[in-house]
Amino acid sequence: MNQAKLTIQRTSQWINSGSSYRVLLDGEEQGSVADGQQITLEVEPGTHTVAITIGRSRSRPLTISLEPAEEKQVVCGSKLTGWHRWLALYYAILPITDLYIAEFQEGMQIVYPELTRDEVVRRGLLHFIWHIGIIGWGLPVGLFVYVVLLLLNLSDLSPLAALLNLVSTLGIFALGGVIFGLVMWPTFRSTSRETDTDSN
Numbered sequence: 001m002n003q004a005k006l007t008i009q010r011t012s013q014w015i016n017s018g019s020s021y022r023v024l025l026d027g028e029e030q031g032s033v034a035d036g037q038q039i040t041l042e043v044e045p046g047t048h049t050v051a052i053t054i055g056r057s058r059s060r061p062l063t064i065s066l067e068p069a070e071e072k073q074v075v076c077g078s079k080l081t082g083w084h085r086w087l088a089l090y091y092a093i094l095p096i097t098d099l100y101i102a103e104f105q106e107g108m109q110i111v112y113p114e115l116t117r118d119e120v121v122r123r124g125l126l127h128f129i130w131h132i133g134i135i136g137w138g139l140p141v142g143l144f145v146y147v148v149l150l151l152l153n154l155s156d157l158s159p160l161a162a163l164l165n166l167v168s169t170l171g172i173f174a175l176g177g178v179i180f181g182l183v184m185w186p187t188f189r190s191t192s193r194e195t196d197t198d199s200n
Contacts, residue, residue: 003042004066006050008101011077011110012036015085015098018117021052021076024061033076035116045070052076052101057091059099073104081112121189128188129181138177142170 008023010033020032023039026048033039033052045068049061059076066072078098080088091098102108120128146169150162157165 002045002069004045004068005040005071006043006048006064006066007038007040007071007073008033008050008052009038009073009075009104009110010035010052011075011112012116013077013081013112014114014116015078015080015088016054019054021054021099024051024053024058025049036111050074050101052099054099057097057099059097059101062101062103064103074101075104075108075110076101081114117188125181125185128185129178132184132188133177133179133181134174136177137180138173138175139170141176142173145169145173 006025010021012035017035020034022032023030023041025041025043030041031039043066045066047063047065049063051061052059062074064072064074077100079100080091080098088098090096115123115131120131123131146166149165149169150157
């Protein structure tokens with residue numbers, strides 16, 4: 001009987017770009033796929049389920065039917081692209097998954113206009129502090145804290161006090177972002193190197 005072929009194409013995006021997804025076919029691990037890469041499996045014709053997993057997160061299984069000698073392609077990745085990345089904490093806490101796998105359709109986005117982990121490492125420490133520490137963590141968290149504090153003290157603040165509060169809160173959290181970047185850089189860089197070594 002002619003084997004069928006199933007290609008699993010992984011998107012290229014920021015989330016999980018330093019780690020590989022494990023590919024599960026009918027519940028059994030069949031290999032792994034790195035950021036922006038693909039893996040092709042030869043499978044028996046018939047109905048199969050395919051899923052991806054990383055750490056404790058797993059996509060919902062996709063059921064796919066293959067005829068003898070048929071070739072199909074599926075796309076997998078994370079839903080956390082663009083502004084959705086700010087929802088990562090909710091996905092980490094709640095029992096829901098950000099991973100997905102779907103049959104390929106024309107026009108599906110495979111490469112997202114986001115820096116990957118390796119690209120951030122190549123740009124160096126200052127870029128990491130700015131992009132990840134300040135822009136990615138410090139300012140968004142500072143703005144969230146400011147809004148909460150503003151809502152709690154709305155009747156007690158004058159417009160000038162609210163503005164000064166905004167500037168000081170964002171300044172404190174931007175400084176926190178710098179410290180976060182300095183502390184996390186060695187781990188971030190070494191994890192990227194380990195991923196490069198594993199893929200070679």
